[in-house]
């Protein structure tokens with residue numbers, strides 16, 4: 097009787113363990129359901145700008161539009177002029193450097209290298225009107241370009257190479273009366289085309305996201321939640337949350353998935369535990385550049401070849417530029433699996449004039465910090481963009497060439513195709529020394545991949561990382577990961593002991609069988 | 622010498638044995654999938670099943686310890702060097718000549734000296750290493766400001782390797798065990814005994830080396 101009770105008790109316990117562990121905990125309504133409800137209600141504007149008299153007047157210049165805006169929004173200019181969209185720089189503390197002002201003004205990237213001396217062209221993506229090389233635009237509030245962000249008529253456009261001024265043929269009344277919250281198109285005109293073309297820089301931000309499907313981006317999908325950029329990148333006093341590490345170095349004002357989804361969004365505890373060391377993006381963004389290819393490699397050293405004295409362009413099989421006389425050769429890739437690094441939210445940057453320590457290795461222009469042992473670090477997906485860039489081998493600094501000019505003879509590379517001349521003029525503009533020699537060095541930039549989140553069904557599966565062959569995390573060697581790692585000695589040793597055991601058993605069994613037959617024969621004789 | 626059906630494995634013992642066999646086999650099977658030796662359930666399910674089976678095994682072990690202590694059966698496993706030579710000789714030579722088993726299986730002494738050693742080793746070394754390393758594997762923490770330093774993630778490699786070694790030893794044990802159970806009185810007699818509880822053994826009363834009955838008898842107490 098006692099035995100029976102014991103066994104029944106035991107079986108009961110087993111059943112409880114099994115049911116308890118395998119059944120999913122239900123906590124209704126889930127965070128996800130609440131989020132869906134919150135964001136499916138689209139906010140209605142509280143005013144209709146088309147009714148305002150100030151916006152009915154005849155506008156002769158975009159500055160007059162700005163004045164009209166400021167006649168009501170009379171505190172806004174101050175906010176905008178303190179924002180990094182306006183200043184093209186942020187105050188950042190960097191270890192070893194102290195407080196620096198980091199931004200397009202002084203950083204070097206490995207796309208179009210830098211803005212200095214090229215403002216006329218680059219400032220097409222500045223929220224000001226008409227930036228020149230002296231950058232006087234920054235002090236005059238009527239130069240704020242309200243419309244580039246707030247136009248909701250989808251017709252506003254900045255002119256090419258006019259320092260950020262718009263196309264003058266536009267209907268400014270219609271545009272001014274349409275204004276509202278920024279849409280994907282307002283952000284996208286700059287942020288999708290950074291580096292001089294669609295999806296050149298980020299890889300996860302490009303023109304299909306004007307109207308993406310769920311396959312491209314689960315958040316912004318027009319057939320889904322249809323989120324706009326500013327629904328996540330919320331603003332306070334015209335300062336947006338979120339930043340990109342090409343130009344940021346501190347872990348602050350970041351926009352994180354956890355802000356909405358919490359740090360433990362899964363039903364499965366094992367998955368929730370992953371979030372301590374694995375960024376959400378790592379599993380939820382299996383590939384980037386889903387709609388169009390992104391630029392992975394930019395070789396400036398081949399630039400300058402001419403056909404019959406004229407610059408030319410060659411395309412690859414996807415129709416992307418493979419060679420441009422003005423820029424060099426490119427490699428583009430579509431549906432790219434990210435690289436993975438440990439990242440704690442801090443970075444350090446190569447700034448104009450920094451000495452290159454080791455010219456035999458690739459120079460990382462924005463080093464993202466992190467390691468397995470660091471509490472703050474998580475495994476994070478990145479796009480690594482590689483380039484070959486001009487540098488001065490004597491002074492060991494990267495060259496900021498003069499690229500853009502209106503006409504030939506000013507030394508601009510895009511007109512004259514002479515590296516030495518472009519370097520000389522560019523370095524003078526930047527106030528940096530130049531030895532007269534131009535060489536090329538491999539540079540790398542790390543772009544954390546944050547957008548193009550996949551649907552739940554398409555997330556990265558356990559086995560894509562927890563595997564010996566082709567693990568997505570094969571490059572992160574500073575920790576033990578089940579499934580990927582093992583001790584060679586234990587595995588090979590164990591296998592041999594097992595093989596020998598089986599062989600031993602087999603031999604024993606055969607001898608046993610034979611001798612048993614022999615004995616039987618003897619007995620029967 | 623007469624033979625008799627003896628009730629040698631009690632019902633809890635048999636239940637424990639088979640549960641343990643299933644669980645350890647299942648743990649090894651899912652464990653080596655986690656180890657990426659092969660793919661069967663899929664990684665995620667392998668992990669979930671491994672965890673559930675692990676809890677079951679722990680529960681079973683708790684019950685088994687209780688049973689062994691309360692019934693005194695644990696004494697069966699105390700290793701002895703006596704006859705160990707003879708047992709080895711039997712497996713290496715005697716078995717091929719149809720020699721008799723060197724030790725007698727009785728209710729009070731079910732295990733031969735080699736079994737005693739092996740099972741003692743399993744109980745006191747391999748299984749505890751497997752369970753402890755398994756629990757540490759489950760409950761280690763990533764480096765965090767609070768938490769026990771000794772079981773933070775830095776030691777995971779160490780934990781995992783111990784767990785793997787124990788797992789390999791258990792697999793080797795299972796393989797060997799499966800073969801050795803065929804070396805009883807007949808090929809299936811050991812298996813049948815563990816299933817039914819009964820085994821045909823020499824009648825203990827007739828055996829000369831056995832404890833003299835009169836010594837156990839209550840008459841002497843008078």
Ligand code: HEM
Pocket residue numbers: 578579581582645648649650651652653655656657668669671672675676678679751752754755756758759781782784785787788789791792
């Ligand atoms: C109570 C006992 C056990 C516990 C608590 C346990 C727990 C674990 C845990 C937590 C893992 C890591 C994978 C995961 O996160 O789920 C693991 C892996 C593993 N387990 Fe167990 N386990 C136990 C018993 C066993 C047994 C009996 C075997 C084999 C006979 C086994 C074989 C393995 C193997 C081979 C691995 C893969 C190790 C590696 O590659 O790092 N486990 N176990």
